Amino acid sequence: MSFFEVKNIVKNFGGLTAVNNVSFTVEEGEIFGLIGPNGSGKTTIFNLINRFYPLTSGEIYFQGQRIDGLPTHKICELGIGRTFQVVKPLRRMTVLENVMAGAFLHTGSIVRARAKALEVLDFCALAHRKDVEAKSLTIADRKRLEIARALATEPKLLLLDETAAGLNPKEQEEAIAIIQKIRAAGITIIIVEHVMKVIMGISNRILAINFGREIARGTPREIANHPEVIKAYLGDAYA
Amino acid sequence: MTAKSWLTPTIIAVVALVLPFLLRDPYPQHILIMILIWATLGTAWNLLGGYAGQVSFGHAAFFGLGAYSAGLLFLHLKISTWWGMLLGPFVATAVAVPIGLICFRLRGPYFALATLALGEIFRLVFTNWVKFTHGAQGILILSTFPTKLPYYYIALAIWGLAMFTLNRLINSKLGYYFVSIREDQDAAESLGIPTTRYKMYALLPSAFLAGLTGAFYMNYIAFIDPHVVFSLGDISVMVILVVMMGGVANPWGAPVGAAIYIALNEIFRAWLGSANVLAFGILVCLVILFLPNGVMGELGQIRRTAFRQKPAAAGGGQK
Amino acid sequence: MSLFGQTVICGILLGGMYALIAIGMTLIMGVMKIINLAHGALVMVGMYITYVCYKSWGLDPYIGMLIAMPALFLIGCLIQRYMINRLVEVDSILPENQVLLTVGIMLVLTELARLIFKSDYRSVTTGYSSSTFFVGDMSISIPMTVGFFIAMAFTYLLHLFLTRTDLGRSIRATAQDRNAAVYMGVNASRVTVITFGIGSALAAAGGSLLLPLFYLWPDIGHLFTAKAFIITILGGMGSTMGAIFGGLTLGIAESLGATYISMGYKDVVGLVIFLLVLLFLPGGFKSLTKR
Numbered sequence: 144m145s146f147f148e149v150k151n152i153v154k155n156f157g158g159l160t161a162v163n164n165v166s167f168t169v170e171e172g173e174i175f176g177l178i179g180p181n182g183s184g185k186t187t188i189f190n191l192i193n194r195f196y197p198l199t200s201g202e203i204y205f206q207g208q209r210i211d212g213l214p215t216h217k218i219c220e221l222g223i224g225r226t227f228q229v230v231k232p233l234r235r236m237t238v239l240e241n242v243m244a245g246a247f248l249h250t251g252s253i254v255r256a257r258a259k260a261l262e263v264l265d266f267c268a269l270a271h272r273k274d275v276e277a278k279s280l281t282i283a284d285r286k287r288l289e290i291a292r293a294l295a296t297e298p299k300l301l302l303l304d305e306t307a308a309g310l311n312p313k314e315q316e317e318a319i320a321i322i323q324k325i326r327a328a329g330i331t332i333i334i335v336e337h338v339m340k341v342i343m344g345i346s347n348r349i350l351a352i353n354f355g356r357e358i359a360r361g362t363p364r365e366i367a368n369h370p371e372v373i374k375a376y377l378g379d380a381y382a
Numbered sequence: 383m384t385a386k387s388w389l390t391p392t393i394i395a396v397v398a399l400v401l402p403f404l405l406r407d408p409y410p411q412h413i414l415i416m417i418l419i420w421a422t423l424g425t426a427w428n429l430l431g432g433y434a435g436q437v438s439f440g441h442a443a444f445f446g447l448g449a450y451s452a453g454l455l456f457l458h459l460k461i462s463t464w465w466g467m468l469l470g471p472f473v474a475t476a477v478a479v480p481i482g483l484i485c486f487r488l489r490g491p492y493f494a495l496a497t498l499a500l501g502e503i504f505r506l507v508f509t510n511w512v513k514f515t516h517g518a519q520g521i522l523i524l525s526t527f528p529t530k531l532p533y534y535y536i537a538l539a540i541w542g543l544a545m546f547t548l549n550r551l552i553n554s555k556l557g558y559y560f561v562s563i564r565e566d567q568d569a570a571e572s573l574g575i576p577t578t579r580y581k582m583y584a585l586l587p588s589a590f591l592a593g594l595t596g597a598f599y600m601n602y603i604a605f606i607d608p609h610v611v612f613s614l615g616d617i618s619v620m621v622i623l624v625v626m627m628g629g630v631a632n633p634w635g636a637p638v639g640a641a642i643y644i645a646l647n648e649i650f651r652a653w654l655g656s657a658n659v660l661a662f663g664i665l666v667c668l669v670i671l672f673l674p675n676g677v678m679g680e681l682g683q684i685r686r687t688a689f690r691q692k693p694a695a696a697g698g699g700q701k
Numbered sequence: 702m703s704l705f706g707q708t709v710i711c712g713i714l715l716g717g718m719y720a721l722i723a724i725g726m727t728l729i730m731g732v733m734k735i736i737n738l739a740h741g742a743l744v745m746v747g748m749y750i751t752y753v754c755y756k757s758w759g760l761d762p763y764i765g766m767l768i769a770m771p772a773l774f775l776i777g778c779l780i781q782r783y784m785i786n787r788l789v790e791v792d793s794i795l796p797e798n799q800v801l802l803t804v805g806i807m808l809v810l811t812e813l814a815r816l817i818f819k820s821d822y823r824s825v826t827t828g829y830s831s832s833t834f835f836v837g838d839m840s841i842s843i844p845m846t847v848g849f850f851i852a853m854a855f856t857y858l859l860h861l862f863l864t865r866t867d868l869g870r871s872i873r874a875t876a877q878d879r880n881a882a883v884y885m886g887v888n889a890s891r892v893t894v895i896t897f898g899i900g901s902a903l904a905a906a907g908g909s910l911l912l913p914l915f916y917l918w919p920d921i922g923h924l925f926t927a928k929a930f931i932i933t934i935l936g937g938m939g940s941t942m943g944a945i946f947g948g949l950t951l952g953i954a955e956s957l958g959a960t961y962i963s964m965g966y967k968d969v970v971g972l973v974i975f976l977l978v979l980l981f982l983p984g985g986f987k988s989l990t991k992r
Contacts, residue, residue, distance in 0.1 A: 193572060219574035227572075233565035235794060236558075244562040247555045248574040256555070278792075296574055437797045488979060491736050494797070495930065496979050499972045502927075506969045564795075615923070619804055626801055631794050657816055663808025670802045671784065674793040 144207045146171040146331060147300055152201030152211075154184075154191055154355075161187045163355040164201075169300070174322070174332045176346030178339075178366070180375055184355040185335040186228050189302050193225050194218055205300065220248065224298030226289035228305045228335070232277035239264065239273040241288055245295030260295055267291040267321055283314040290321060300331045307338040315341060343367060351375070402534045411530040415602065417637075417644045418537035419595055423617075424625045424636025425544040426591035431622065432630030433552055434584035435564025436486070439494045440501025442617035443481070444474040444589040448596025449611040450508065453521035463523055466597040474593025475586050482585045486578050489567070498614065505612035520607030523600070533602050540598055541637075544591050548633055551587065560584050561631075627669045629678030638677050703838035708960045709953055710836075714845040715914075716952020721852040722907035722925055723932035723944040724859065725900035731876040731939025732896045735785065735799045739807035740904055741926030745919060746810055747773050747905025748912050749818060755825050762825055763851070766909035770902040777901025780806060781894045807922065814919040822916040830913045848910035855906055859899075860941060872896055876939055927968075931975045937985030946986045950974075 147169040154162040162184045169175045177185050190196050192203060194215045203211040210218055224245075233241045242260035243253075250256050264270040269287050272280065277288060286306050293301060303322065307315045319341055326332060326345075336342035342349065343363040351359040351372045359369040366372055402411050423445060431437045451473045452466020485496045508515045515521075527533060551557055559580045562570040571577050600606050611617065620643070628639025646665065650658035673680040726740045747769040754765035784806065788799050832843040863869035874882040875892045883889050908925070915921065932951050936943025951971060958967035978985060 195568070214576070215571040216574050216576045219572060225572055227569070231566045231569035233562050233569065235565060236561060240558065240561075244558050244570070244575070245573045247558060251555050253553075253555065253558075256558075292569075292573065432795070435795065437795060484976075484980065488983070490796070491800070492979055492983060494736070494800070495934065496976060499976045499979070503969060503972050503976075506966070506972070510966055510969075622797075623801060623804065626795075626798070657812065660809060660812035660816060663805050663812055666805035666808065667784065667802060670798055670805060671787055674788070674791045674798055679794065 145169070145204075146206060147333075148202075148204040149188075149192070150202045150204070152188070152191060152203065153199045154187060154196060155199045161355050162191065165350075165352065165355070165357055167350050167357075167360070169331060169333060170347075171331050172326070172329065173347040174326055174334060174345050176342045176349040176363070177333060177335045177352065178337075178342060178349060178372075179352040179358075181337075183353045183375075185352065186304055187355075188352075189225060189304055189333075189335065192218075192223065192302060219296055219298075222297070222299035223302065224293035224296050224300070225302035226286075226293055226304050226306060228308070230282075230285045230289050232280065232285050232288055234278035235276060237274050237276055238269060238280070238284075238288055238291075241277050242291050242295045245292040248296045263291050263295045266294065266324065268317070282309050283311075283317075286310065286318070287321070290325075294325070294330075298330060300333065301325060303332060303334040303336075305335055305337060307336060307341045319345060398538055402531055408530050411534060413644055413648060415530065415534050415537045417640045418534075418541045419599060419602075420621070420624055420640035420644060421637040422537075422541045422544045423592055423595045423621050424628070424640055425541070425548050425633075426588045426595065427621045428625050428630060428632075428636050429548055429551065429560075429591075430581075430584045430588040432625060432632070432635060433557065433564065434560040434581060436581055436584065437494050437622065438497040438588075439614075439618055439622065440497035440499070440504075441588075441592055441621055442612045442614065443497075443501045443504045444478065444592035445596040445599070445617055446504060446508065446608065446612035447474045447477055448593030448598075449600040449606045450515065450521075450596075451593070452597040452600040453523070453606055454515065456523055457516065457521050462526075463597070463601050464526070466600060467594065470597030470600075471590040471593040474589045474596070478585050478589035479582070482582050483578075486581045486585075498618070501612065501618050502614055505608050505614070508608040508612060515608070518607055518609060520605055520610075521600075522605045525604045526601065537598060537602070540591075540594055543594075545633065545637075547587055547591065551584075552633070556580065556583055564631075623666055625676075627666070627673075627676055629676030629680075632676070632678040635676055635678050642677070704960070706837075707839040707841070708956045710839060710841055711845065712953035712956030713949055714842070714849040714952070715956065716949040717849040717852045717945070718845075718907055718910050718948075719928050719932060719952055720945045720948025721855055721910070722904050723929045723936070723948055724856060724941055725903035725907070726929040727933045727936065727939055727941065727944045728872075728903075729897055729900040730933060732872060733781075733785070733893050735803070737803050737900075738800060738926060739780075739803040739810065739922075740900075740929050741922035741924065742807040742810040743773060743777065743901045743904040743922075744908035744925040745814060745917075745922035746776065747901075748908040748915075748917050748921070749814055750905070751909040751912055752823060752825060752917055755827075761827060762909050762912045763847070766906055769905040769909050773905035774898040774902040778894050778898040780901075781897035785897070786890060786893060807926075811919050811922055818919065820918055820920075822918050824916050825912050827913055842914075844913040848914075851910055852907065855903065856941065856945065859903070863941070868892075868895065928971070931971050933985075934975055934978050935985055937988055940985065943986045 145168040243256045246256040246259040349366045353375040358371040448470030451470035452463040455461040624639040629635035650661040750769040751765035754760040833840045871887045932947035935947030958970040
């Protein structure tokens with residue numbers, strides 16, 4: 144039984160097939176990367192795992208349990224957290240309150256939730272902003288808040304959706320550092336990313352997709368040299 | 383609890399208890415009671431709308447159900463309407479369950495419209511089902527107390543209950559969850575929050591308090607009819623305006639808004655006669671345009687304008 | 702049998718005129734994404750203007766309509782420009798501020814009318830108000846028929862405007878994706894002002910066409926707001942075709958309800974349909990046609 148498995152998933156939107164028969168497994172403790180050009184279906188796959196959209200067909204298993212029919216909040220309860228590509232801060236709550244909203248998953252007490260939230264904020268180096276209203280944060284801090292909030296739910300598997308997009312090089316370094324800290328803490332990660340430096344540098348294995356369908360899989364080095372991947376990103380001339 | 387945090391509520395409580403004795407006249411006493419009724423109804427709405435972000439345009443349904451629970455006890459069973467204060471809230475809460483299950487599938491404007499439609503359906507049913515409800519004729523009872531004082535204290539107790547309930551709920555895990563749902567329902571779901579269940583946790587106390595207020599209304603005003611207690615414009619929409627003017631998502635939003643609404647309406651009526659509703663409409667427009675988060679929400683802004691302070695410069699520069 | 706036919710036809714004719722009012726609302730909803738609770742009040746204002754033209758200068762409502770429409774266009778533009786547009790930049794806790802502003806506007810318009818005209822029921826009786834013509838056994842009202850055809854004509858003109866003119870295309874673009882439209886050089890602010898103006902003018906037109914058929918008093922606005930909503934939801938927000946379909950459906954349902962159930966409960970029919978559509982077909986008729 145693998146830690147996390149996606150089996151032949153398909154998603155149709157009206158006439159458009161956004162995800163076409165994708166399958167992969169993720170081993171516990173690894174960082175699994177998902178790359179592909181814009182519109183290839185990466186975020187849709189996350190939305191399917193998280194059950195933002197129901198599957199058209201296929202199955203998803205987490206720790207041996209089938210999860211593709213469960214509601215979103217139940218999936219989080221089982222241990223899958225996610226961040227959003229277009230960040231969704233709880234705007235009128237402070238940074239601390241945002242993270243507490245995640246921490247309450249495992250406690251009913253405000254005191255314990257606050258303690259947990261402060262712990263997570265320290266981990267993500269965001270504690271200095273704890274009383275700032277989320278709507279006043281910079282984009283880099285918002286992205287970090289997304290991660291902190293998801294971490295507060297104590298996930299076993301974390302889905303990171305383009306956490307490095309829109310960040311300058313220094314901020315990207317900081318993001319990579321946090322992701323590695325998360326892995327070191329024992330959390331498995333699936334990461335969608337455009338910024339090659341980030342995803343190639345930290346992933347154990349990568350799946351490349353285009354037009355909703357797998358085009359290559361392997362280690363970062365294998366992917367970087369794969370003709371289909373090069374074709375997808377740079378066009379036929381470079382294949 | 384610091385000494386300071388007890389001071390304000392204690393002062394308010396003392397003033398509230400003593401006030402009717404300072405205003406001997408039944409007319410100002412009536413004004414106070416109406417303010418308390420609207421403050422309670424507003425607080426009930428605020429819990430669901432201001433904190434949990436589910437803006438109901440049909441709260442008159444719960445108010446009316448409370449009022450009619452009391453009235454129908456008298457009409458059909460000859461039991462005192464005061465028993466309605468027990469029955470009313472439970473009827474309203476019971477009806478709130480299917481209403482919530484139906485409407486919470488919808489979001490934003492669709493939710494608002496669905497609750498509006500439901501409120502109107504209740505009004506029409508109670509108006510047309512003449513055998514059961516007496517229809518537009520309404521229900522008339524004899525007042526229990528000859529003076530207003532007992533009514534005042536009961537209204538005060540009900541309002542106190544509402545404020546206490548609100549306070550306990552928003553300062554708990556539920557409060558955090560309500561606001562999370564309001565700010566971003568999808569993010570909330572992804573954090574493991576069962577959003578439909580928590581919306582119900584906001585709706586049920588809201589309906590309970592609205593029903594309680596309605597039952598009290600029956601006892602105090604001694605006459606109800608569907609046109610009044612199930613009214614879309616005068617109750618459902620008005621309670622939203624009241625809380626908006628006072629400040630949504632603020633515990634004092636409803637009481638402040640109620641005081642503004644009732645007091646100003648009386649002043650407008652005294653000065654302008656039948657143009658008072660026009661003045662109110664203009665007031666609503668002005669508040670929404672210039673105090674978008676209500677009086678309590680814009681308190682900082684109001685203080686600055688009143689004392690002509692310049693807003694704090696971001697960098698602290700001295701130009 | 703002829704009673705049924707007559708009821709249905711009456712429903713269709715009324716429905717067409719309701720649709721004209723609803724088209725104004727669905728246009729506003731589609732472009733500005735706001736719920737305009739003042740829409741019925743705008744209809745009411747248009748009706749009063751037409752009424753005054755009739756009472757003071759003896760102008761037939763169909764002529765008075767040509768005065769009410771530009772008047773409401775102007776009023777609509779002013780409302781959007783100086784009131785609703787101001788709210789777009791404001792960051793309020795609840796997004797419903799815009800809706801409540803329209804409530805405030807509705808109150809102001811209704812009370813102004815009440816101040817001027819009092820709450821008395823007024824009516825306009827023209828030479829042809831109660832004229833009918835016969836199709837077989839069925840008696841059909843002339844003002845209803847004329848009103849229906851004028852409403853359809855306006856709808857067609859609007860369609861041409863939206864599809865054939867630059868301004869019309871800008872309006873549709875803003876409705877589809879405001880940001881994209883702005884990047885293409887559309888002045889979204891101006892578009893919203895004009896759209897509200899057009900929506901108001903259409904509301905006035907619908908009201909004027911209905912004037913020979915309804916009693917007029919300040920609160921009649923609420924009635925039309927409700928109808929416009931039901932139609933807009935039935936047809937799908939932002940869809941002109943949908944509004945026509947929704948209008949006809951509502952007209953027929955009301956007509957059948959009034960004839961076969963009772964006057965009191967006929968409004969419940971509309972509301973229940975409204976709720977069912979909201980719950981099970983939120984995109985309205987428009988979403989059905991896309992399948």
